[in-house]
Amino acid sequence: MSAPLADKIRPKSLADVVGQEHILAEGKPLRKIIESGTVPNMIFYGPSGVGKTTVARIIAENCGMSLYRLNGTNASVSDIKDIVAEIGTFGAVNGILLYLDEIQYLNKKQQQSLLEYIENGDITLIASTTENPYFAIFNAVISRSTVFEFKPVTADQLEPAIRRAFNIMSEEKGKDIVVSDDIIKKIAYSCGGDVRKAMNTAELAVLCGEGTENSIAVTEDSLEILAQRSNMRYDRDGDQHYDILSAFHKSVRGSDENAALHYAARLIEAGDILPLCRRMLCIASEDVGLAYPMAVPIIKACVDSALQLGLPEARLPIAEAAILLATAPKSNSAYAAINAAIEDVRNCDALDFPRHLQNKHFDGNGADIVGQHYLYPHDYPNHYVRQQYLPDALKDRIYYEFGQNKTEQAALQYRKKILGETK
Numbered sequence: 001m002s003a004p005l006a007d008k009i010r011p012k013s014l015a016d017v018v019g020q021e022h023i024l025a026e027g028k029p030l031r032k033i034i035e036s037g038t039v040p041n042m043i044f045y046g047p048s049g050v051g052k053t054t055v056a057r058i059i060a061e062n063c064g065m066s067l068y069r070l071n072g073t074n075a076s077v078s079d080i081k082d083i084v085a086e087i088g089t090f091g092a093v094n095g096i097l098l099y100l101d102e103i104q105y106l107n108k109k110q111q112q113s114l115l116e117y118i119e120n121g122d123i124t125l126i127a128s129t130t131e132n133p134y135f136a137i138f139n140a141v142i143s144r145s146t147v148f149e150f151k152p153v154t155a156d157q158l159e160p161a162i163r164r165a166f167n168i169m170s171e172e173k174g175k176d177i178v179v180s181d182d183i184i185k186k187i188a189y190s191c192g193g194d195v196r197k198a199m200n201t202a203e204l205a206v207l208c209g210e211g212t213e214n215s216i217a218v219t220e221d222s223l224e225i226l227a228q229r230s231n232m233r234y235d236r237d238g239d240q241h242y243d244i245l246s247a248f249h250k251s252v253r254g255s256d257e258n259a260a261l262h263y264a265a266r267l268i269e270a271g272d273i274l275p276l277c278r279r280m281l282c283i284a285s286e287d288v289g290l291a292y293p294m295a296v297p298i299i300k301a302c303v304d305s306a307l308q309l310g311l312p313e314a315r316l317p318i319a320e321a322a323i324l325l326a327t328a329p330k331s332n333s334a335y336a337a338i339n340a341a342i343e344d345v346r347n348c349d350a351l352d353f354p355r356h357l358q359n360k361h362f363d364g365n366g367a368d369i370v371g372q373h374y375l376y377p378h379d380y381p382n383h384y385v386r387q388q389y390l391p392d393a394l395k396d397r398i399y400y401e402f403g404q405n406k407t408e409q410a411a412l413q414y415r416k417k418i419l420g421e422t423k
Contacts, residue, residue, distance in 0.1 A: 010054050017051050017058070018161045018195050019153035024055070030148050039063050039097065041118050043137065044128040046150030047240075049194030052128040055150075056099040065097040065124065072105035080113050087122045096123045103127035104136035111138050118144055152193025159188050161195060165202045166218075176215040177206060183218055241272070245279055248322075252280075253287045257326035264322045268315050277303040280321050291331035291405040298324060331403035340399045351391035384418040 011017045014024055014031065023030040033039065039059055044052040060067035068083050083098060103111070117123040118141075125145065129136055133147055162184050170177045187205070191198040205223055209216040244263050251259035267276045284299040302321035306314035356374040375385045388395055402412040 011051075011058070012061075014055075014058055017054060019157045019193075020051055020055075020150055022151070023148050030055075034059055034062060037063055039065070039124050039126075041125045041145040042127075043103070043133050043142070043145045043147045044126065044150055045130075045133050045147055046128075047130055047152055047194065049196035049198075050150045050153055051195065052150050053099065053101065056097075056126045056128070059126065060097045060099070063097070064094040066094065067097050067099060069099045069101065072100060072102035075100070075106065075110070077110055077113050080110065083123070084117060087117070095121075098123050098125050100125060100127040102129065103141075104129045104131045104133075108138055111141050115140055115144070153195055154193065155185070155188035158191065158193075158195065158198050159184055162187050162198055162202050165199050166206070169203065169206050173206075173216070175211070177209070178215055178217040179205075180218075183220065183223055186223060241275070245275055248276065249279055249283060249287075252283050252322065252326045253330065255326055255330065257323045260322045260326045261319060264318055265315075268311065268318065271311060273306060273311065273314055273318060276318065277306055280318075280325060283325050286335045287330055287332060288325060288328045289331040289334045289403075290408050290411075291329035291403055292407065295325065295328055329405045329407075331405055331408060333401055333403040333408060337400035344394060344397065348393065351393055353391065354388050356387065357389060382418040 014034065017024055022028065025031060033042075044055070046052060057067065066086070068086075070079055070083075083096065086096060098114075100106075114123065114125060118125045125141075127137070127141070127145070133142060166177045166179055166184075183205070187198055187201050191201060201223075205218045206216055209218045211217075244266055248260055248263035248267070251263060264276060267273060280299050281296075281303060284295040288295040299321050302317040302324075305317040306321075309317070375387050377383050377385050379385075390397060402408045402415075
């Protein structure tokens with residue numbers, strides 16, 4: 001059976017690796033480690049198809065170690081024991097390099113079975129994960145390893161690899177492959193930074209091309225079908241999910257409605273609107289807050305509409321809500337105030353209430369103060385009278401600071417008026 005194109009075109013040297021200049025360019029950390037010939041335990045973190053396995057293979061070849069490969073989705077403790085059994089044998093005379101793909105799928109016992117060997121150097125571990133290693137991998141393994149993050153490959157970086165792929169297929173088939181620069185760019189931009197996906201798309205494009213005796217033409221029509229939605233790099237339970245939500249939230253907070261719409265569109269295309277709706281409800285109080293209090297009921301109405309309509313119509317109230325939140329005045333005064341109040345509650349012992357705030361009840365014999373002596377604000381001018389409301393230990397504490405926006409400044413002026421600070 002013929003190997004996939006992605007395997008045939010896999011780089012044999014660091015110079016051929018696509019992307020990852022931040023760790024593999026001349027003088028960069030991972031490049032220096034590989035060239036030194038001394039390979040530490042490492043964890044490669046990043047999305048699929050960006051070169052983690054390729055770099056591990058190049059490291060193994062350069063250091064002369066025997067490469068063993070396991071995948072966390074189906075590896076067992078028995079598989080690990082089989083590799084351990086090779087320690088000191090002729091087949092592993094230069095040492096063992098274990099490439100463990102998708103390590104996050106191994107349970108604690110499986111990961112711990114490696115600790116002794118990676119610590120004493122009998123096995124050098126290169127593990128890869130598409131999930132945040134600090135959450136997905138046990139601390140004992142993390143503490144013995146160096147983490148390197150692999151990033152999605154840009155479209156400009158992908159283009160040379162795609163051209164090389166078409167050249168390889170042309171040589172194999174003995175035919176000219178007619179492909180325009182526009183088609184190469186479309187493949188590069190449609191694959192979400194995934195080199196493997198780009199190679200597979202190029203291979204399928206040739207298989208679906210219009211062939212003659214001496215050539216194969218890659219057409220726009222076939223590419224449209226093959227590349228549709230292929231740029232959706234998304235995992236509802238993984239880092240991409242939370243990264244997109246975070247990017248949406250920060251774009252709204254930063255009053256960039258265009259960026260907010262972009263990230264909202266990515267969630268809509270993934271069909272994942274419930275977390276987006278929840279995030280918008282949060283933003284209405286956390287970031288818009290008292291600068292525009294009506295944002296809360298308006299966003300709630302948009303969210304209710306979106307959830308009742310369902311996709312694709314849900315995109316309309318979601319867009320309305322995202323734009324309103326991004327363009328609304330901002331204030332986090334309520335957010336900061338409640339956080340400060342909670343901090344005091346956590347740090348202080350249970351504080352007593354001022355007597356005049358307690359529910360009416362019998363004072364008891366020997367009470368220092370008899371009677372509640374509560375002052376009813378509505379009996380006083382402007383419905384206000386000075387009295388202590390906070391516990392004695394916190395009586396001068398200020399949690400809320402009026403924000404610098406029209407709504408809160410109006411509330412501040414009213415406060416000053418009832419305090420008699422303005423006429």
